[in-house]
Amino acid sequence: MFPSSFDYVRASSVAEAISILANEEDAKLLAGGHSLLPLMKLRLASPSKLVDIGRISELSYIEDRGEYVAVGALTRHRDLEVSAVLGSSVPMLSHVASLVGDPSVRHRGTIGGSVAHGDGASDLPAAVLALDATMVAQGPNGTREIPASEFFLGFLETALEEGEILTEIKVPKIHGGWSYQKFNRRAQDWAIVGVAAVRNGSTKVSLVNMGSMPLRALATEAAMNSGASISDAAALAAEGIDPPADLNASADYRRHLASVLVKRALEEASSS
Amino acid sequence: MEVTMIINGSSVTRDVEPRTLLVHFIRDQVGLTGTNVGCDTSSCGACTVHVNGESVKSCTMLAVQADGAEIKTIEGMASPSGELHPLQRAFQENHGLQCGYCTPGMVMAASSFLAENPHPTEQEVRHGLEGNLCRCTGYHNIVKSVLAAANETAEV
Ligand SMILES: Cc1cc2nc3c(=O)[nH]c(=O)nc-3n(C[C@H](O)[C@H](O)[C@H](O)COP(=O)(O)OP(=O)(O)OC[C@H]3O[C@@H](n4cnc5c(N)ncnc54)[C@H](O)[C@@H]3O)c2cc1C
Ligand code: FES
Ligand code: FES
Numbered sequence: 001m002f003p004s005s006f007d008y009v010r011a012s013s014v015a016e017a018i019s020i021l022a023n024e025e026d027a028k029l030l031a032g033g034h035s036l037l038p039l040m041k042l043r044l045a046s047p048s049k050l051v052d053i054g055r056i057s058e059l060s061y062i063e064d065r066g067e068y069v070a071v072g073a074l075t076r077h078r079d080l081e082v083s084a085v086l087g088s089s090v091p092m093l094s095h096v097a098s099l100v101g102d103p104s105v106r107h108r109g110t111i112g113g114s115v116a117h118g119d120g121a122s123d124l125p126a127a128v129l130a131l132d133a134t135m136v137a138q139g140p141n142g143t144r145e146i147p148a149s150e151f152f153l154g155f156l157e158t159a160l161e162e163g164e165i166l167t168e169i170k171v172p173k174i175h176g177g178w179s180y181q182k183f184n185r186r187a188q189d190w191a192i193v194g195v196a197a198v199r200n201g202s203t204k205v206s207l208v209n210m211g212s213m214p215l216r217a218l219a220t221e222a223a224m225n226s227g228a229s230i231s232d233a234a235a236l237a238a239e240g241i242d243p244p245a246d247l248n249a250s251a252d253y254r255r256h257l258a259s260v261l262v263k264r265a266l267e268e269a270s271s272s
Numbered sequence: 273m274e275v276t277m278i279i280n281g282s283s284v285t286r287d288v289e290p291r292t293l294l295v296h297f298i299r300d301q302v303g304l305t306g307t308n309v310g311c312d313t314s315s316c317g318a319c320t321v322h323v324n325g326e327s328v329k330s331c332t333m334l335a336v337q338a339d340g341a342e343i344k345t346i347e348g349m350a351s352p353s354g355e356l357h358p359l360q361r362a363f364q365e366n367h368g369l370q371c372g373y374c375t376p377g378m379v380m381a382a383s384s385f386l387a388e389n390p391h392p393t394e395q396e397v398r399h400g401l402e403g404n405l406c407r408c409t410g411y412h413n414i415v416k417s418v419l420a421a422a423n424e425t426a427e428v
Binding site: 001002003004005006007008010030033034037038041042050052054078101102103104105107108187188 | 273289290291292293296312313314315317320323326327328329332333334336337381384385388398399400402403404
């Protein structure tokens, strides 16, 4: 399978990538290519131009900035997995990255590509949601920050505007407990349902593959933050949520999984 | 577009269409057909090669993305005099292959994995190879082969 033809240009800086995007109607950014290329091979995407940002090394870093850790958008899953900074300050992000796909996928895929793709079945978007991270975007009109809670808008749709590049993800350090539960039946698979829970003062819980985008379990969070028991809060995991049905799971089974996994996640996050 | 790569130690320059996948570049343009295409959908790992020392599924990377990179394929594993790489020998000695279709990818994934984790447990080997499928389902001996190679290198 080949993608349909496209023009290819390699950007050597963020500024150059932004100016190429500004002058091109149907151009798409290419980072690790591990979401985009499979779609292009299936001809589910046929951009006329790819702007390869994969070599912009200024966007690959993990830095301790006091209250938060700054992660460059082009940081690969593998780099997240082995980062000492994340290991001591945001271990959940390393752990979640280590569960993405398989080692070869993690050598190519980037956190920025995963978050910008915004797939509701992906692990890292849900993780940044529960971690209450902030996305930094650069575009022709300068730089702006978007909280994770306002970033994911719908099926493969994010708050990034045409011509904007996600450059950095600011991840608050974890001072309390956390847990990530990925439920699948075979190694390497995507989550049938996944749950991220972070207790950093208040409790935040997000869900993987329970909708067209990464979702917060708002009813569970509200219950936890007003003192409900873990069991009672977990029972509300799928409240107001309409999960998809597919070969792996019916919607009802997904609701069931969500409450079981949220319970496990909250228990683990409360004991660490 | 012209690309140059170091493939198994030799510099190779060719003209490619941007949509050319690295695996097709290696097989069809460079003529190294040891790297296989299995699923063609990023799942099976038959196409695994090393890009700058790390395992990558070459059906999920464009040749233009690898411009300037060092590539190693299964043909580059044995020494120039033909002596097998310890992993290749371990696969041979431990029955790590049946039909052999997945083997080039398994060996490349395993060697990248051992570079990152030279003294793995059996469980770690299984996780390290989770992106590589064997239709003959000879996983048991594949894992045994990788552990044997790890032990051998640990001893020298
Ligand atoms: C076999 C396989 C298994 C996988 N398993 C999992 C899994 O279990 N869990 C999981 O979460 N993911 C999984 N993935 C997806 C993987 O994590 C991807 O690498 C990741 O989703 C995309 O990152 P990328 O750098 O490859 O992005 P690309 O594919 O290059 O880009 C993805 C999209 O984001 C845009 N984009 C990229 N970077 C930026 C940026 N900086 N700013 C703005 N837009 C940008 C692109 O234009 C494109 O639309 C799997 C992928 C494969 C091939
Ligand atoms: S052919 Fe590349 S992963 Fe199967
Ligand atoms: S030996 Fe036949 S596919 Fe693995």
